[in-house]
Amino acid sequence: MEQHATHQRIVITGVGLTAPGAANLSEFRANLLAGTSGISTLDLRYMGVHPAGLCSFAETRYRKKRENSRGTRAGCIGVYCANEALVDAGIDFSTYDPAATGVYIGLTEHGTVETENEVYNIGQYGHDVNYWTHHHNPRTVLNNPAGEITMNLRLTGPHYSIGAACAAGNAALIQGVQMLRLGEVDLALCGGLSECVGSFGIFASFRAQGALAEHQDPTKASRPFDRDRNGIVISEGGCVFTLERLDAALERGASIYGEITGYAMNSDARDFVLPYGPRQRQCMEMALARAGLSPADITIVNTHATGTKQGDVEECNAVRETFAGCENTWINNTKSSIGHAMGAAGVLELAGNLPSFTDNMVHPTINVDNLDPECALPGLVANAPKQLERVDAILNNSFGMLGINSVVIVERFVAN
The missing domain is CATH 3.40.47.10 (Thiolase/Chalcone synthase)
Structure with missing residues (x-):
């Protein structure tokens, strides 16, 4: 592991993502250039039908259905995005040591969806806590999505989640840059995840604040800068980047998206x-x-x-x-x-x-x-x-x- 690399240039070499209406960067970019909205509607418990951004991707491409059921929606998204980023970057760990690979994931919140679901479930049984799942604690700890990625990829370097509200994705990216420059890791998987569409509490809270978007046409609901906007459209999604020091990326002939300066x-x-x-x-x-x-x-x-x-x-x-x-x-x-x-x-x-x-x-x-x-x-x-x-x-x-x-x-x- 390289030490004291504060002078090193850091580059993005892989992107894995799922967004409303897209399951990879190529689809995502095409939609953005075409002005195609990925927003649809969601009929959510206690809330009714609201505009929302939902993702569709190959959930069992890198992890079995049983593993997804034991884990979380955020973990499922994270595993998909991290694997897609590595494939995009052409990294198979013949060059990098799994013990020198860090996973840094930004979250606005985590555990809300799982807790709401469990409270609802035991409500069907007279609130008997004996029906509360024993998977709840590992599902709701803040490092869960990052940890699910390391287990799936057998990465033994550091992993943690960064709670920075809606700045969390950028914060995780910054963390990856810093850890690479400090020589703490040689490869960084950095990104952000959202499973917010599973939480009626998040929708209800934005509505209570007068900040939840409403529109007859869900594709028109998200309208920043428009005088007729009326709030936020809540979406799920995820994106993970592979970050490398420039010299290492060039040595293995990597394709480079850009340099974080x-x-x-x-x-x-x-x-x-x-x-x-x-x-x-x-x-x-x-x-x-x-x-x-x-x-x-x-x-x-x-x-x-x-x-x-x-x-x-x-x-x-x-x-x-x-x-x-x-x-x-x-x-x-x-x-x-x-x-x-x-x-x-x-x-x-x-x-x-x-x-x-x-x-x-x-x-x-x-x-x-x-x-x-x-x-x-x-x-x-x-x-x-x-x-x-x-x-x-x-x-x-x-x-x-x-x-x-x-x-x-x-x-x-x-x-x-």
């Missing part, structure tokens, strides 16, 4: 749920400084915007101030197509933009039928993709409750 995290320290644009701006500025870039060097800003009035406006103000005068910086939003995948949001949204380095396209923000004037950003790509001559850098915003902010910058890989 900047990142930052900070806290608003103000409110439980209300976002704060000035602190988001500081986070973007810190990430730019770490990458050694100016705002004008960024080609695409992928926004966090969820489809709530204050959240959209606060971020738009922060982006407007940070990128003022940057005529070649373009802004988009992925949640308009897939809803809010919570802990998976940041990494899914970054993954959806990575192919821009190859096709030089900016995928659109869809459902912008009546643009909110406070969100009328210069460079906003709405309803149709934007063809560019070249994409050099992507800045990905991901913010969460309790005022946690994260930014990751990925640049086009250039060998030098």
